[in-house]
Amino acid sequence: FCAWKKIKTLHREAMHQSGQGKAKDIMxxxxxxSMGILDIIGSFIPKHYLPVAKVFGFTSCRNRGLATLLxxxxxGGMFGSFAGVAWAYYQLETKRVTGEDVSDNDFKNLNHALTWAHNHYPVSVYFKLLESDFYKCRRQIGTARLLHxxxxxxxxxxxxxxxxxxYKRGxxxxxxxxxxxxxxxxxxxxYAYKTKEKKSMIPYTSALSLISLLQAKQSSSIDASNLAEMTQANLDILHDCAHLPKLNWSxxxxxGFRLFSKYAVDDSNMDNWVLLDILEIMITHLRCTEWMEAEMLHNFLRTLMRERDRRIQYNTLSLDQRISIxxxxxxxxxxxxxxxxxxxxANPCIQNEQVLAYARRMKGPIIPFLLFLVAQLHAKDKNMSQAKAHLRMLKSLGKDYRLNHLLRIKIDVLSQRLKTATSK
Incomplete structure (x- = not known):
């Protein structure tokens, strides 16, 4: 609150002072x-905190914040490059988190901003990575990887x-x-973090390395002894982290620990399906499918269906796996x-009362994510009544399912879109 008051004071003093000297232009x-970033951050305040925020005069608007950054x-002032990084990051990364679309006009402004950055900061790591993300969002993966x-x-x-x-390379x-x-x-x-004695994110990336190795064992000709050695190294790291006196893990x-407990004992267990776990992470946590090229998506779909058919043949397909598929x-x-x-x-699954009851009982994330995807599709198709109906179904599952934190902001943004569309 104190920081906000100081920024508001800065805003009042500086907003109308361009052309009155270099120091005032910098201000x-x-x-x-500052106001652009604050408006964006403030727009994500949970709804139940908004009345308190308004009492203290804290108002925010996401679109206003983005316009202020732009x-x-x-x-072209001193802080223009920093504002450019914040604005571009919101368009390329945050919008994928919130479930918003990047419009053609946004892409046009991004292209203009990144061209400016390329001319003024040709070796900037931040702008180079943002440029890579720009091409990634356009599904031009070859160019994106080259820039990366x-x-x-x-x-x-x-x-x-x-x-x-x-991490991005992975x-x-x-x-x-x-x-x-x-x-x-x-x-x-x-090892980038271990050498600096950092602990956070080590279990996570070690677990991602572990399941990548387990999938490589099934689908590549890499030397088995090399795979076994790397696999054991990751298991040892995860075991050591699990026994650290640290409670505030991210x-x-x-x-990472959940994957460790699943694969530490027997990675050959038919109840486990590494590729399906990887796909679930790619969809629910990382949103990779939103930028993957069509050929990549087809490859995953073919591999998934081939393994599904094999498991059906041997009667080893669990209900969790069916829902995840x-x-x-x-x-x-x-x-x-x-x-x-x-x-x-999707519809036969989310309209099945037994499946919904199972989702409520097991607190899994798959059905909530599926309901959100369907609601989002109906909203894009301007079928607002169906979008609202599926959001109500989603909210009826409660808030204590796993990965609720990943969906909550998407639900709030979509609900606001539907409310705005209905009022219009």
């Missing part, structure tokens, strides 16, 4: 950047940036089904543009 640029960029590797050259001595670069490898290369990239994340690390197929088909086919697969 205006800082005010624009104004800061276009004025160019950025990687400059981050070797910075642990956090090394982690980010290797996701590209996952999308391309390059399992061993993905394992090595995630392993590099682990949600990603909690996922429905989510994976629905999400992949949506991203291939086959919307009606996706709905024909």
């Amino acid at each position: 205006r640029s800082l005010a624009l950047m 104004e800061c960029v276009n004025e 590797e160019q950025a990687a050259i400059y981050v070797k001595d910075v642990p956090t940036m090394t982690w980010i670069v290797n 996701l590209y490898c996952w999308a391309s089904m390059q399992w061993f290369e993905a394992a090595r990239s995630f392993e590099a994340c682990v 949600l990603q690390d909690v996922l 429905v989510l994976s197929r629905t999400d992949i088909l949506i991203n291939l543009g086959r919307v009606q086919e996706a709905l024909s697969i």
Whole structure:
């Protein structure tokens, strides 16, 4: 609150002072950047806190914040480049988290901003990574990976940036089904932090490396002894982390420990299905399918269905796996543009009372994510009544299911969209 009051004071003093000296122009640029970021952050305040925030005069608007950041960029002041990073990151990353679409006008502004950045900061790691994400969002993965590797050259001595670069490289490898290369990239994340004695995110990336190796064992000709050695190294790291006197592990690390407990004893157990677990993470946590090229999506779909048929033949397909397959197929088909086919697969599942009762009892994330995908599809198709009906079904599942934190913000944003559309 105190920081907000100071920024508001800065805003009042600086907003109308352009052209009155360099110092005041700098103050205006800082005010624009600060107010833009504050408006965006404030727009994510949970609804039950809004009355308290308004009592203290805290008002925010996401669109106003984005417009203010863009104004800061276009004025070319001292803080324009920082505002540009914040604005571009929101368009390329945050909108995928909130479930918003990047419009053609947004892409046009992104292209303009990144062209400016390329001319003024040709070796900036931040802008190079944002440029890579820009092409990734356009599903031009070859160009995105090339720009990503160019950025990687400059981050070797910075642990956090090394982690980010290797992590993103691992996701590209996952999308391309390059399992061993993905394992090595995630392993590099682990050691980037271990060398600096950091603990957070080590269980998470070690677990991602582990399941990548388990999938590589099934689908590649990599030397088995090498795979076994790397697998055991990841298991040892996860075991050591699990016994550390640390309670405030991140949600990603909690996922890492869950994968560890699932695969630590017997990775050959037919009840386990590594590729399906990877796909679930790619869809629910990482949203990889939103930027993967059509060929990549088809490869995953073919592999998934082939393994499903094999498990049906041997009667080893569990209900959890059947539901997870429905989510994976629905999400992949949506991203291939086959919307009606996706709905024909999702609807029988989410309209099955036994499945919904099972979801309520087990607190799993799959049915909630599936309901959200269907609600989002109906909203995009301007079928507001169906979108609201599926959101009501989703909310009837409560808030204590696993991964609720990943869906909550998407639900709030979609609910606001539906409310605005209805009022219009």
